Structure formats: C-alpha cells, structure tokens
Amino acid sequence: xGGFIAELAGRLCELILPIKYxxxxxxxxxxxxxxxxxxxxxxxxxxxSDLMSSxxxxxxxxxxxxxxxxxxxxxxxxxxIRCMVLAGKDSKGHLAGQSLLALWLxxxxxxxxxxxxxxxxxxxxxxxxxxxxxxTQISTMIDMRxxxxxxxxxxxxxxxxx
Numbered sequence: 001x002g003g004f005i006a007e008l009a010g011r012l013c014e015l016i017l018p019i020k021y022x023x024x025x026x027x028x029x030x031x032x033x034x035x036x037x038x039x040x041x042x043x044x045x046x047x048x049s050d051l052m053s054s055x056x057x058x059x060x061x062x063x064x065x066x067x068x069x070x071x072x073x074x075x076x077x078x079x080x081i082r083c084m085v086l087a088g089k090d091s092k093g094h095l096a097g098q099s100l101l102a103l104w105l106x107x108x109x110x111x112x113x114x115x116x117x118x119x120x121x122x123x124x125x126x127x128x129x130x131x132x133x134x135x136t137q138i139s140t141m142i143d144m145r146x147x148x149x150x151x152x153x154x155x156x157x158x159x160x161x162x
Contacts, residue, residue, distance in 0.1 A: 001015045008120070015073060019022050019125050021058055022045070022060065023057055023058070023059040023060075023074075024043070024047040024052065024058045024059070025056070025057055026051075026052035026053065026054070026055045026056055026057060026058065027052070027053050027054060027055060028054060028056065028080075029056075029080075030054060030055050030056040030080070031056065031065045031080050031081055031082040031083055031162060032054065032055040032056055032081070032082075032083045032084075032085065032160075033055065033056055033057045033058075033059070033075065033081045033083070033084045033085070034046060034055050034057070034058040034059075034084075034085045034087065034090060034153070034157070034159060035058075035059055035060070035061050035071070035084060035085065035086050035087070035088075035097070035100070036058065036059070036060050036061075036087055036088040036148060037056065037060065037061050037062075037086060037087070037088040037089055037090050037091065037096060037097045038060065038061075038088065038089050038090065038091040038096070038138065039060070039064050039087070039088030040060060040086065041148075042088045042148050042150070043059070043060050043088075045150050046058045046089070046150055046153070049150050049154070050154075051150060051153065051154045051157065054157055054158060055085075055157065056080060056081055056152070057074075057078075057081070058077070059071070059074075060088075061091075061096045061097065061100065062091050062094065062096060062112070063091070063094050063096055064094045064095060064096045064099035064100075064117060064119030064120070064121065064122040065119075065121050065122060065123055065124060065125075067096055068096065068099060068100055068103060068114075068122075068124060068126075069124050069126055071100070072103075072124075072126055072130060072134045073126070073130070074131045075134055075137065075138065075140075076130060076134055079137065081137070081138070081140070082137065082138060082139050082140065082162070083138065083139065083140040083141075083160070084100075084104075084138050084140070084141050084142070084161030085142045085144060085153070085156075085157060085162075086100065086101065086141070086142065086143050086145050087144040087145065087148070087153050088145070088146075088147070088148055089146070089148065090145050090146075091146075093117040093119075093120050094119050094120060094121075095117070095118050095120075096119065097143075097145045098115050098117065098118055098119065098145075099117040099118070099119040099122045100141075101129065101141060101143060102114050102115065102116035102117045102118075102122075103117070103124075103135070104134070104135055104136070104138055104141045105141075107128075107131055107132065107135060108124060108128065108131050111123065112124045112125065114124070119120055140160075140161075140162055142156070142160065142162070144156065
C-alpha cells in the first residue's frame with residue numbers, strides 16, 4: 001500500500017510541478033558529471049555557461065530512490081564518467097545528495113537500502129552489481145552541496161584533478 005501511495009504522490013507532483021530539464025550534454029571527452037541536486041535554476045545557469053565545455057553532463061537529482069536509480073544507470077552506461085560533483089541544494093526530506101554520497105561510500109544492504117542514507121525512502125531497485133559498478137567507476141565524488149554559484153563551481157572543477 002505504501003508503494004502505491006508513494007507512486008501516486010510522485011505522479012501528482014509531476015502534474016503540479018512539471019520539471020522540464022533533466023540533463024544537459026557537454027564535452028563528450030570529459031569524465032566529469034555535475035549534479036545540481038534540486039537546484040533547477042543552477043542547472044539552467046550551468047547549461048548556458050562555458051562550464052559545459054569542461055564537463056560531460058549536468059543534471060538534477062530530486063529523490064533518494066528513483067532519481068538515484070536513474071542517475072546510476074546513466075553513469076554506468078557512460079564509461080567515460082569517472083568524477084561526480086554534487087552542488088546546489090539538497091532536497092528536504094529526500095536528501096538525494098546525501099544519499100548518493102552514502103551510496104558511493106557504503107553501497108546498499110540486502111534489501112537495497114542505501115547504507116548510511118538519511119533520506120526518507122532510500123531503497124533502490126538497482127542490483128548489487130550495478131551499485132558496485134557505479135562505486136568502482138566513480139573514482140572521485142566531490143561534495144559541494146549548498147554551493148549554487150556557477151563561478152565557484154567552475155573554478156573548483158577546473159582546478160580539480162578529475
């Protein structure tokens with residue numbers, strides 16, 4: 001029953017607050033993915049900036065379950081992505097950024113729950129193999145949660161060893 005209610009709430013949110021922007025493709029030679037978490041305005045600003053020439057992809061992450069499932073599947077399908085930068089505002093309650101960081105650091109338990117996540121419903125549908133592939137593929141996770149200034153993010157990425 002809880003799954004049905006969560007699914008219904010998710011569909012209702014899509015109707016009330018449709019979010020058009022999921023992902024922007026940048027430099028196909030880059031190994032860096034930028035996740036702006038729930039900061040859609042930051043994502044749009046990044047998409048129009050010269051930072052896109054330094055990163056492979058920029059996208060958002062709103063939920064600690066379906067959102068992480070989709071992000072991980074995208075990353076493991078694109079073997080060039082080795083570095084992930086988390087920036088922007090983490091979503092209240094869901095804590096998708098904190099949950100993604102916990103996934104990378106700790107993995108999942110036997111029920112698919114992200115070990116160490118503080119999110120409300122941090123249970124993934126990913127297989128343990130997919131989770132381990134993601135954890136291995138991403139060699140560096142840069143935690144800039146809370147930072148919404150494109151120039152600060154750009155300078156940090158350009159100075160990083162990613």
